Amino acid sequence: MSQFAKERLAVYFIAGTQNTDRPLPELVFEALRGGVTMFQLREKGEGSLHNENERLKLALELKELCASFHVPFIVNDDVELALASDADGLHIGQDDTDPAEARGRIGSDKILGISARTLAEAQSASAVADYLGVGPMFATSSKDDAETPVGPERIQEMRNAGITLPITAIGGITLNNAEPILAAGADGVSVISAVSAAENAEAAASELLSVYRSVNR
Numbered sequence: 001m002s003q004f005a006k007e008r009l010a011v012y013f014i015a016g017t018q019n020t021d022r023p024l025p026e027l028v029f030e031a032l033r034g035g036v037t038m039f040q041l042r043e044k045g046e047g048s049l050h051n052e053n054e055r056l057k058l059a060l061e062l063k064e065l066c067a068s069f070h071v072p073f074i075v076n077d078d079v080e081l082a083l084a085s086d087a088d089g090l091h092i093g094q095d096d097t098d099p100a101e102a103r104g105r106i107g108s109d110k111i112l113g114i115s116a117r118t119l120a121e122a123q124s125a126s127a128v129a130d131y132l133g134v135g136p137m138f139a140t141s142s143k144d145d146a147e148t149p150v151g152p153e154r155i156q157e158m159r160n161a162g163i164t165l166p167i168t169a170i171g172g173i174t175l176n177n178a179e180p181i182l183a184a185g186a187d188g189v190s191v192i193s194a195v196s197a198a199e200n201a202e203a204a205a206s207e208l209l210s211v212y213r214s215v216n217r
């Protein structure tokens with residue numbers, strides 16, 4: 001596993017072409033200016049790019065943008081794209097590539113994130129992941145096939161059971177509900193709409209960072 005610092009998870013912005021009417025790099029640039037600490041390209045669902053060359057071109061542009069802010073660039077699900085763009089890491093869900101296979105393909109120096117909704121999933125992912133994405137915390141409209149929300153209690157349950165891996169919470173997280181999630185033992189929050197649908201993405205990112213800092217000082 002890579003030397004992954006959990007502080008990277010403070011404010012994890014996730015987005016794809018489908019989440020904005022504007023050019024994605026423009027939105028990501030604003031989020032980076034606002035202080036997001038990690039970015040994931042999640043090019044998925046209705047309105048997303050399917051052409052391989054277009055996906056790679058976008059990934060390379062976003063990777064460079066993130067690098068200029070010293071922010072890790074993570075690719076969701078698509079191992080080929082992560083490799084082709086030399087992304088800093090890969091994030092996979094329970095129905096995606098097998099975790100051990102994914103780790104083997106990206107190598108030990110890259111960041112591997114795995115979605116875990118249950119304690120059993122978290123325990124099994126802990127063998128190969130650098131961090132866990134736990135959720136959905138709350139109801140969300142950003143993921144078509146999102147399962148029933150588990151709430152911040154699930155993070156507490158994982159911590160009580162001895163899961164020590166860095167955890168980012170995901171699903172329906174906003175400025176107004178981030179604090180109890182961090183208090184429950186999450187190392188940070190992952191958001192799509194709280195930043196991508198905000199009137200001012202930079203301000204939204206910076207306000208989320210302020211909540212993180214107010215809990216972690």
Ligand code: TZP
Nearest residue numbers: 140142143171172191192193
């Ligand atoms: N995985 C679980 S919930 C979710 C993903 C990708 C969507 C999160 O989006 P939002 O807009 O922050 O609820």
Ligand code: MG
Nearest residue numbers: 077093095096
């Ligand atoms: Mg998936």
